[in-house]
Amino acid sequence: MGVPVRIHVNGALHQHDVEPRVLLVEYLRDVCGLTGTHVGCESSLCGACTVLIDGQAVKSCTIFAVQAEGRAVTTIEGLAQEGRLHPVQEAFWERHALQCGYCTPGMIMTAVQLLKDHPQPTRAEIAHGLKGNLCRCTGYTHIIDAVEHAAGSRQGAA
Amino acid sequence: MSTTTGEKIGYVGRAMKRVEDPRLVKGIATYVDDLRLPGMLHAVFVRSPHAHARVKRIRTDAARAAGGVVGVFTGAEVNAQCGTIPCASSFPDLKSPKHTVLAGDRAYFVGHPVAVVVAATPYAAADAAELVDVDYEPLPVVTDPEKALEAGSPLTHPDLGTNAAFTWNLTGGDIDAAFAKADRVIRQRMYHQRLTPMPIEPRGCVASYQPGEGTLTLWTSTQIPHLIRTLLPGMIGIAENKLRVVAPEVGGGFGAKLNLYAEEALCSHLAMRLGAPVKWIEGRRENAAATIHGRDQVGDYEVAVSKDGRILGLRNRTIADLGSYLQLLTPAIPTLTGLVVTGAYKIPAVRMDVVGVYTNKMSTDAYRGAGRPEATYLIERLVDLVAAELGLDPVEVRRRNFPAPEEFPFNTATGLTFDSGNYEGALRKAQQLARWDELVARRTSRRRAGALFGIGVSTYVEICAMGPSKAMAAGGWEWGCVRIEISGKVTVITGVTPHGQGQETTFAQIVADRLGVPIEDIVVLHGDTSVAHYGRDTYGSRGTAVCGSAIVMCVDRILEKARRLAAALLDARPEQVEFADGAFAVKGSGGKRLGWTELAGEAYIAKNLPRGFEPGLEASAFFEPENFTFPFGTHICAVEVNRDTGDVTIVQYVAVDDCGNQINPLLVEGQVQGGIAHSIGQALFERTVYDEHGQLLTGEFMDYPMPRAEDIPDYVLGSTVTPSPVNPLGVKGVGEAGTIGATPAIANAVMDALRPLGVTHLDLPLAPEKLWRAIRQGHKE
Amino acid sequence: MSTAPFNYTRPKTLDEALALLTAHGGNAKLLAGGHSLIPAMKLRLAQPKMLLDITRLEALRRIEERDGRLVIGALATHAEIAANRTVASRCPLLAEVAASIGDLQVRNRGTIGGSIVHADPAADWPAAILALDAELEIAGRMRRRMEAAGDFFMDIFETSVEPDEILCEIRVPVPAGPGAYVKTAQKASGFALCGVAAVVDAKARRVRVAVTGVAAVPYRATGVEEALAGKPLTAETIAAAARHAAADITPLGDIHASAEYRAHLAEVNTTLALQRAAAR
Incomplete structure (x- = not known):
């Protein structure tokens, strides 16, 4: 049984009737066709499904789509503006902060909020801020490098 | 060789960011779960909650009648059409159970698929799976591979008449003479824990049949689309040249996706049978239970040494817990351990006996390092035990047993030929980067201040570039x-x-x-x-x-x-x-x-x-490679152990890896860092736990600890370059080095930290409670 | 892995939520942050027929000081509490506990009320609630009642909140004395193997110490509190008192920590928490 849901996704309004049990991540992937947000677990521990709701990083595998009614959701696909990578995306590329790439969208979305809250984080603050995101490939060092790099480049740009 | 651009600086050797x-x-990017085909159906598996049970009856009527359901299939309906899951290893006397895609009249491990529901949506399939009613009769469970070999043990596969799948041995040199002339024999029992690879993308596949062409396309999250194309046709009755296998973007493998799995074969069969694309996406709990595990070897190891620390011989009996079935490379992992058990040392005599044992658990198979981490861990621990026993510096013992650079190509007692190496060079460089004398002085002062401070070294060699076809099951x-x-x-x-x-x-x-x-x-x-x-x-x-x-x-x-x-x-x-x-x-x-x-x-x-x-x-x-390559290196780790809690802090970490020529040093660094992270997990906290009933207690991320960003120390990474002579690029391989070299360095450091308390050896993982108990015991004594 | 089907509604007021809760009997569940409920629903361990989404009841989200009490709405998220200025100045222990929960994303979504009512024996909040002598306001259709923290936690996953009631507020007397929270996390889940909250009431020459993660129900370490009553807080008195941190309880044991180790951590973390609180 569908419930009408209106969600702003990456700036565009999406209106659908959605079964209440559809998770936000499923809504984004299956209804909106935005498959950049990934699922790595069912217990909200891996962070691969991280998106922003009203600017706050959340795990979209642990939210029903109906709960996001009226909210603004930003996914990895919505970060790059006018074809230009977001500074965090750029930094992940620059610092080889990804290998298989599966955790990467969630990692980047978390880093975006992290840098919003702490524009000049220490390495320890970065590591702490990324606690909710598992990566099995990189060993994290290059990810921390990348977030540090993004902070630096944003400062340089400011 | 041919013309090249000569001395001009090119792309090779540069730290370049990646094209992908x-x-x-x-x-x-498109991972398998991102694929959506018209008319695509969704499969959900019903899995055994028992480690060993007779499957008495499966009632599927309610599930079949549920909304959106296209079909419900049990072993009786598909096993005859799907053939058996292949194993590439063959030994003389290898006892192998028939590995059907769904359980037949018995389920052999928790997570064993017993039925599959196919429906129009994943929701409908999941709902209907709840309605499949399986009547199980629990049977005696085998969980301890050593007890499994005792007379009267219950049997994992009663039809095989034994739990021993195989015994294998390797001898080189005169092992009896080595032990006869030894000044000292050092013995240690070591258990290498079971681990779960846990790529962040679980497995999954989409199979689609084109009846006009008679062709099947299988998109699957795998490391081995070609091997699947070789192995799957015979199973499901399609010609090899009518099968296309695609590995789209794959979200991590670590060996877990180096297999042909039942779900891939069954979805392929069902796509042909139902005339519609069939998709299956593994859940994390399924991944923990029904995707291969790694390691799980236990053995008694003995080294014969002269009093100046030269290793004369090494012998052991290893029991490898294979789990319930042979997956693609299950038996080949512990035997690979045997081949490289001598590590980076000139050990003239070896005897390695391996017994592979069936238990009611998920199969073990190749997990990052696949056989070499086991070997490296045990030889590196043994070298430290030798040094402790003889009162020698563990680094010096390593030096005394290295082959010299001019001795390469170096023939081992296990029959390998190490292509090139300069083990002393990597060790020296690592010691320089670690500021060795300062580090040792720091240990002295920290110990004086009452801290449990330890330094561990691992000088590893591993085997890569697999491999010469004569040594590989299906061409190398x-x-x-x-x-x-x-x-x-x-x-x-x-x-x-x-x-x-x-x-x-x-x-x-x-x-x-x-x-x-x-x-x-x-x-x-x-x-x-x-x-x-x-x-x-x-x-x-x-x-x-x-x-x-x-x-x-x-x-x-x-x-x-x-x-x-x-x-x-x-x-x-x-x-x-x-x-x-x-x-x-x-x-x-x-x-x-x-x-x-x-x-x-x-x-x-x-x-x-x-x-x-x-x-x-x-x-x-x-x-066609003429030989394997043998990367090597030295890892140095310093730790401090909290006396009150047993918590380990890595205070310094230096790795010098030699993977031959480096095409892209940035990517080499990434592989090393990622590999070391796996080692940190393995050394300090990761372990897969089954209880005595064969229930999996680490069946999700809630219970299986993996390294997170805060667990990673700052590294000092370096390299030496000793090109391989066996390929035109002079490269050796670096995907597993970190996982092979680092675990023993960390373990040796923790053991060194506890040495003043009289603790000589603890098995992995060196988790806080285990260390706390050892510390407390040490204080009592 | 999908949940069983259910119906969903978003009551506009607390009264409406209470009425629906009563109307649906045991078939309805409240949905707040969802970080305990949704994972259980995915495993189909929980299969409510109706979810009442109360996250938008702004009245239950406020954090304010009222009549000598810091009042935290049950729907305040961990992140909101960690970042709130009033909390930081009037009861920093709450901010410290909030910041120790889960991870950034979980803190953005999970709520204090949801966590407390779920009563996971390894949750962080109960230690703080107990050590701060908080009171909990619980609303039913007919009445609102106050419950002392000490009477709130009944058993594993069981509190004194009835199925037709809603936890509305957590009230903490302020200014709270200096406090500290020391947690040993379960490595995989981040939950507490042992979390100890300590509060020093300098005027009364008393401490309050509460422990989560160690027993089936979070508890006040009364043995520790009594041993320190009226005494100066020195390294020696604290260490001696901390030995009672797991007295009179039955510690939990599992693959992550044996009962014995949990009890030991209770002592270690009690010592640290008291030392830190005393130094603040």
Whole structure:
């Protein structure tokens, strides 16, 4: 049984009737066709499904789509503006902060909020801020490098 | 070899960012779960909650009647049509249970699939799966591989009559003489825990049958699309040339996806049977229970030494817990441990006995390192125990047993030939980077202050670039293809299947330099058997060494052909033509240069070709490695252990790895860092736990601890470069080195920290409670 | 892995939520942050027929000081509490506990009320609630009642909140004395193997110490409190008192930590928490 849901996704309004049990991540992937947000677990521990709701990083595998009614959701696909990578995306590329790439969208979305809250984080603050995101490939060092790099480049740009 | 761009600085050797990254950081890459085909159905598996049970009856009527359900299938309905899951290893006397895609009348492990529901949506399939009613009769469970060998033990597979799948032994040198003349024999029992690989993307597949063509396409999250194309046809009754296997973007493998799994075979069968695409996406709990595990070896190890610390012989009996079935390489892992058990040392005599044992658990198989982490851990621990027993410096004991650089190629007692090495060089460099004397002084002062401070060293060697076909079950060669397109752009096709290793970049670097073209003009394709016709795929740190070499052969062939064409077009003899900066010209003429665009145009339009000249500018090649490669290095770790809690803090970490020539040092660094992280997990907290009833207690991320960003120390990483003589690139491989070299360094450091308390050995993982107990015990004594 | 089907509604007021809760009997569940409920629903361990999404009841989200009490709405998220200025100045212990929960994303979504009512024995909040002598306001259709923290936690996953009631507020007397929270996390889940909250009431020359993760129900370490009553807080008195941190309880044991180790951590973390609180 569908419930009408209106969600702003990456700036565009999406209106659908959605079964209440559809998770936000499923809504984004299956209804909106935005498959950049990934699922790595069912217990909200891996962070691969991280998106922003009203600017706050959340795990979209642990939210029903109906709960996001009226909210603004930003996914990895919505970060790059006018074809230009977001500074965090750029930094992940620059610092080889990804290998298989599966955790990467969630990692980047978390880093975006992290840098919003702490524009000049220490390495320890970065590591702490990324606690909710598992990566099995990189060993994290290059990810921390990348977030540090993004902070630096944003400062340089400011 | 062939013409190259010579001394000019090219792409190879540069720390370059990756070609594959933009699609990944934008979230627009296509993983298997991102595929949506018209009319696609969804499969959900019903799995055994028991470790061992008779499947008495399965009632599927309610599930069949549920909304959206297309079909519900049990073993009785599909096993006869699906053949059995293959194992590539064969020993004389290997006892192998029939491994059907669904359980037959017995379920052998928690997570064993007993039925599958196919429905229009994943929700409907999940709902209906709840309605499948399976009547189980629990049977006695085998969980302890040692007890499993005792007379009267329950049997994992009663029809085999034993729990022992195989016994295997390896002897080299005169082991009895070695122990007879030893000044000292050091013995230690060691258990190498079971681990779960846990790639962040679980497994999954989509199978689609095209009845008109009679062809089946299987997209699957795998490391081995080509091996699947070899193995699957016989199982499901389709011709090899009617099967296309595609590994799309793959979200991590670590060996877990180096297998042909029941779900892949069954979804393929069902797609043909139902005439609709069938998709299955593994949940994390399924992944923990029904995707292969790694390690799980226990053994009693003995080393014979002279009083000056020279190792004369090594012998042991290892019991390997295979789990309930043989997956693709299950028996080959503990035997690989046996082959490299002598580590980086000249050990003249070896005897290794391995018993593979069936238990009611998920199969063990290749998990990152696959047999070598076990070997490296045990030999590196043993060297430290030898040093402690003899009162020698563990670093000095290592030095005394190294083969010298001039002794390479070095033959081991286990029958391997190490291609090249300078173990002392890597050790020396690591000690420099660690500021060894300061580090030792710091240990002294920290210990004086009451701290539990330890330093651990591991000087490892491993085996990569798998491998010479005579040593591999299904061919160890690799295939590549390089094509200069008519536009002058270059397409490289590889038979390996990178899933994070970055070969779209490294292979482009290699080809760009050799053809003298900008890297932007190169596209590297992989992972689709209809594009990359042949391949043996990605595992065993083989991609760059073996396929990179095939690609070099292709480039050489193209250069040779292009030279002949250029000569004809320039009215010269081929030997008068030189190649530089991507163009051919008559030597010393300063005249006309023919670049790839001109040559490709001529080669394909084919109006001016010399008589008998074959059109086109494409070459493919199979590279057959003459030997494995043997990367090596030294890892140094310093830790402090909290006396009150047993918590371990890594206070310093230095790694010097020698993987031969480096195509892209940035990617080498990434592989090393990622590998060390696996080691940190393995050394300090990861373990897969089954209880005595065979219930999996680490069945999800809630219970299986993996390293997170805060667990990672700052590293000092360095390298030495000892090129391999066995391939044209001089590369060795680096995908597993960190996982092989680091665990023993960390373990040795923790053990060193506890040495003042009289603790000599603890098994992995060195988790806080275990250390706390040892510390408390140490204080009592 | 999908949940069983259910109906969903978003009551506009607390009264409406209470009415629906009563109307649906045991078949309805409240949905707040969802970080305990949704994972259980995915495993189909929980299969409510109706979810009442109360996350938008702004009245239950406020954080304010009222009549000598810091009042935290049950729907305040961990992140909101960690970042709130009033909390930081009037009861920093709450901010410290909030910041120690889960991870950034979980803190953005999970709520204090949801966590407390779920009563996971390894949750962080109960230690703080107990050590701060908080009171909990619980609303039913007919009445609102106050419950002392000490009477709130009944058993594993069981509190004194009835199925037709809603936890509305957590009230903490302020200014709270200096406090500290020391947690040893379960490595995989981040939950507490042992979390100890300590509060020093300098005027009364008393401490309050509460422990989560160690027993089936979070508890006040009364043995520790009594041993320190009226005494100066020195390294020696604290260490001696901390030995009682797991007295009179039955510690939990599992693959992550044995009962014995949990009890030991209770002592270690009690010592640290008291030392830190005393130094603040």
